[in-house]
Structures are given as structure tokens and as C-alpha cells.
Amino acid sequence: MRRKKSKSIIIIGVILIVSIAFVGSRYVHFESIVKTESEKPKIEILNITNYTQERFVKIYVPAVDNEGRGVATVLKVGIKPGSGKVLVDINNILFWLDTQQSIQTA
16 A cells, blocks of 8 residues: 555656646747857857747847946847737836937937
């Protein structure tokens, strides 16, 4: 009886670990900045096991902070299969009213 319990606990544990690894593998994302021959840094993105066919690119956008200093901020653009609608994530909004002017100033 005791062996049956320990075997079932081991089996449940293995199934749990495999399922967590499978779900977690959908979110594996590696990013590295590599110098090329033209001396401009290039961002290489490696997306492993992307089952949703989503593609994302990060680019650095010039901007100006409140004190007039130039800064670079990250803009993440993604595409995925769908109906053709354009959607904006407003939880991490980058573009405020003065963003266009800030980009021109930078």
C-alpha cells in the first residue's frame, strides 16, 4: 500500500513538472545585442517554441525627458494572426500627447 502511494506521488510530480515546463516553454524569449561590421548594434531575438505564431520586435525610440535631456526608450511592436484590427496596449502606454514633439526634438 505504501509503495502504491509513493509511486502515485512520483507520477503526479512528474506530470506536474512536465506540464509546467510545457506551459513555461511558450514564454521562453532570449534577446541579445550583437555588434555588426557596420558598428551599429543589432538586436537578435530568439523565440523558442512559439505556438501562437506571434512575432515581436523591440526598437529604441529617441525621446526627451521632462528636463530636456535626450533618452532612448523601448518600443515593442507585435503581430499575430487575427482579424486585421490594430490594437494598442494602454497599460504600458508610451505615446502621450507630447510624444511626437519629443521625437522631433530628439
